[in-house]
Amino acid sequence: LLWDGNDTFTASDISIVPPVTQGVLQAEDDGTTYKMNITDFTSGTEYTVTVSDPEESTTLGVTDNAGNTGPVADVEYTFTYDNTIPGLTIDNVTGLSGTVIEDNDFYRGNDGVAEDVSIKFVWDESTDFNDSDITIDPASITFDLADSTGNNDGTYNHVITINAATLVEGLITITVPEDEVIDIAGNKGPAPDEVSFSFTYDITPPSPSEISAIATPTKVDYPEIVVRAGEAISSGENKTRVQAFLREGPELLDPIYISEGINPPSPDHTLFIHGSNDNTLFIGTFDDFTPLSDGSIREGKIYDNLVLKFLDEAGNSSLLENPSITPFRIDRQPPNPDGHGQEFDGIVYGFDTHYNSSNNLYYWNEDNTDINITVENLPIAGYDISMLGGEIRIMAKVGVNGTYVNLGRPQDLPLDNFPETLTFPVEADEPSFVGFEELDDDMEGSKVFIAAVIKDNAGNENIPGEWKRDSVIVDELDPLTGTLSDLETDVPLNAENSIVAEGYWNIDTYLLTASIGDLSDKDVNIEHGTVQLRGNVNSEGWELLGSAIDITSDNESNFSIAIQDSGVNGPDDTRGIEELTGDWSTMDGENVSIGARITDAAGNYIDWISTTTLQIDGITANDRPEITSATATNNDGWWSPTSPGLPIYIQIGTAEQITVDVTEGIPFITLKTGLVSDGIATYDVDNSSGSIMTFVYTPSINQTTLDNVDYRLEFKEDDNQDTIIHLNGGLIYEASGNFLRPADNSENPELIAFDETKILIIDGVAPEDLSEQQVTSTAKGGTALVRPPPAPKIHWGDGLDIYWNSTHTQLSLDVPLLTDNSLSYDVDNRGSIQLRMKAIFF
Structure with a gap:
């Protein structure tokens, strides 16, 4: 307070409205100035300080030293107390089209088209707010600030307009920094922690892509696809939404369900995914997440209508569909290589192990170290196209109750068509796979069932051996050992050179029958096996003889087998007995050993040897034994029907032991004894032995040799001028069964003349x-x-x-x-x- 001279001025002379706390009134050094501290103001209140005009009969007023009172009128001072920081709010942010933008919200312009954005700043009092007080990040964005307008409530609106052309996609932040604006009282605002407004500007839809297509064909219940939203702004976790549809028409999308997980699934029509990373989605249908249908057809159902809709946080959306989504085929039908119920017969199996044509069975025997399994008659590609490019493998199990396991190596099926034949080589022991002999520890006697399994491109597999399979019987044991019990040769009917002789292969022998005996207990698989003879002549080595003969239930208990001399033309270059050596003509006198190869149904064999051999005696008719001598035991001289010492014993000698069979007739020799009657010398069994045949002759009346040369007793020539022994139904042969050599024009043995030193004169004619x-x-x-x-x-x-x-x-x-x-x-x-x-x- 300032006075112009000495006075009586006191605190009581001052009134303040509204009331505040008044301090002590103190005069300054010059005596004209007074100061009072007043406190307890209320911000925003207008205060009036009054020094009143003195009134009579009051103590108001001030008296100076002269006694004058004053002031002559009330002196007032009015002020508003304001110590409040100016307040600022951002009241409204909208796009030009009227879209309201919330703080920290996403804004996509006018449905994806850029537009101006207006922002209204509201101050709660008058300030010096101007465009320099506003900061926008990014700084490249430009704006205009309109003049402020006052409101009835004492607030002031300040509106800025952001130029659409300068909007930048991404986070946009509008900031009024702390203490940047001053009100009339000089308070700075806004308060600490700046006033700002942010929104994410995004008018670009996602750019989705298929990272990993759904495998096609596929059998899974919920096909898996890997996609990327391709979102630059909504790029974080759970920032982008995806929806799935099946397009049923140009404008018709049938919603289906998807899930980010499968164990267990969490299906929904809309999923939040990562906006920029790869996302794995599983496709199903409807709210119960039913698997997509395979159409219940062999080749499956093709889906080329899957649509994925991606939406970012701003609401921009884009579709991913065919051809950007690779069409796929759902195929849950297993291949049917067996042809069951179909128009083809099914695959056919073949094995290169021992095949027994008698019982049509395959065997794994002691010689097998591997097996080639062939598969033929595969279905054509059009039958089930999903099998193309699939896999085929062989599975096997031991016994009916066994479990199928993979056998050997699988093979990939071609992409275009099936080959006519596929071959699967399987070793007995496979280093990286299951070999045939690794199917079980002890497989002897087991039946191994083999079946092909085809896995199509969808992963469907047929059940091995469900309708069609083949088998291999494991038998690696040889038949038991034994020996041939009997060897029996034979000659043709009416043979000219020989009869059958035990232990000999003679001139006319053409057939050998070997008695094998009872084979029924020699091997569990002896039935449907074979027996084949073997021969070894002159120890030149064993060769197979003739063809193998099947062992059947009818002959296995008493088996015999026959082999001819030649012209057998059996398999495997087998031959007849007389073809055992290169030059049979040189084999006279050699021995032939006979054996039998006993082979069971599985092809295992053992060689039996006969305890006897056959001696080769005679190759051609020229090898028949000859008569080497002709004589008589009687003394030289004259012999008549009444001569003492009769009969005459004519002895025919050979180089070999001779047998004379008189069962069908007794041989005789015709003697030249004149014109009346021929002398007959009849074979005498009792006086014959070894190589000597004795014929007895008793001269008859009128028989004489006096007309013969030197009167000697001679053999009479037959009509062919041959001297012979008349067999008369009898047989004369050596031990090997070969007959005596015949005369040139006769079947009867040819005689030689009596020894010239023997002179027997027959005279049965009376003087x-x-x-x-x-x-x-x-x-x-x-x-x-x-x-x-x-x-x-x-x-x-x-x-x-x-x-x-x-x-x-x-x-x-x-x-x-x-x-x-x-x-x-x-x-x-x-x-x-x-x-x-x-x-x-x-």
Whole structure:
């Protein structure tokens, strides 16, 4: 307070409205100035300080030293107390189209088109607010600030307009910094913690892409697709939404469900995903997350209508669909390589192990170290296209109750069509896979079932062996050992050179039958096995003989097998017995060992050997035994039907032991004994042995050899000029069964001439009739004559009288003889005349 001189001014002279706390009134050094501290103001209140005009009868007013009072009128001072920081709010942010933008919200312009944005700043009092007090980040954004307008409530509006052309996508922040604006009282505002408004400007829709397509074909219930939203602004976790649809028409989208997880699924029509990273989605249908249908058809159902809709936080959206989404096929139908219920017969299996054509079974035997499994008759590609590019493998199980496991290596199926044949090589032991002999620890006697499994591109597999399979029987044991019980040869009917002889292969032998015996207990798989003979001639080595003969239930208990001499033309270059060596003609006298290869149904075999051998005796007819000698045991000389020492024993000798079979007839030799009758020398069993055949001959009356050369007894030639032994139904053969060598033009054995040192003269012819000759009789000692018998008699007999008297002492007959060598051959061989008489009683 300022006064102009000495006074009586005191605090009581001052009034303040509204009341405040007044301090002590103090005069300054000059005496004209007073100061009072007043406190307890209320901000925003108008205060009036009054020094009143003195009134009579009051103590108001001030008296100076002269006694004057004042002031002459009330002196007032009015002020407003304001110590409040100016307050600022951002009341309204809108796009030109009227879109309200909330703080920290997303703004996508006018449906994705840039537009001006207005921001209204509201101050609660008048300030010096201007455009320099506003900061916008990014700084490149420009704006205009309109003049402020007052409101009835004492507030002031300040509106800025952001130029659409300068808007930058991303976070936009409008800030009025702290203490940047001053009100009339000089208070600075806004208060600490600046006033700001932020929004994210985003008018660009997501740019989605398919990172990993749904596998096609696929069998899964919920196909998996990996996508990326391609969002630059809404790029964080759970910043972008995705929805799934199936497009059923140009404008028709049928919503389906998707899930980010599958174990368990959390399906929904809308999922929040990462805006910029890869996102894995599982596709289903409806609110119960039903699996997508495969159409219940063999090749599955193609889905080329999947639509994914991506929405960012600003509401921008874009679609991802075919062709940006790769079409896929749902296929849950397993392949049907067995052809069950279909138009083709199904696959056919083949194995390169031992195949038994008798029972149509395959075997794994002791020789097998691997197996090639062939698969044929695969379905054509059009039958189930999902199998193309799939995989096929072989599975096997041991026994009906076994479990199928993978066998060997799988193979990829071509992408275009199936080959006619696929081959799967499987070793007994596979280093990286299951080998055949690794299917079980002990497989002997087991049946291994083999089936193909096809896995299509969707991962569907058929059940192995459900409808069609094949099998291999495991048998690695050889049949038990044994020996041939009997060898029996045979010759053709009416053979010319030989008969059957045990232990020999002779000239006419063409067939060998080996008795094997009972095979039923030699192997569990002996039935449907085979027996094949083997031969070894002259120890040149064993060769297979002929063809193998099947072992059946009918013959296994008493088995025998036959092999011919040649022309067998069996499999595997097998041959007949006479083809065992390169030159059979040189094998005479050699031995043939006979064996049998006993092979079971599985192909395992053991070689049996006969305990006996066959001796080769004779190759051609020229090898038949020959007669080497012809003689007689009787002494040389003359022999008649009445000669003592008869019969004559003619001995025919050979170089080999000879057997004569007289069952059907007794052989004989025809002798040249004159014109009346031939001499017959008949085989004598009792006096024959070894290499000597004895024929007995007893000369008959009128048989003679006197017409023969040197009068000798000779063999008579037949009509073919051959001297032979007449077999007469009998048989003459050596021990090996070969007959005696025949004459050139006969089937009968050819004789050789008697030994030239043997002279047997046969004379069965009586001397000539002497009745026609003059016989002169002379009686000595008397005169009576002896009367000769009447012609043509040559002997005296009954009815013929001869007179002999007492004077006779000798009767002499003088008989003239005709030429007859038998009567006097030489001095040592003479005939005799014997007088014969008889007494006749009168």
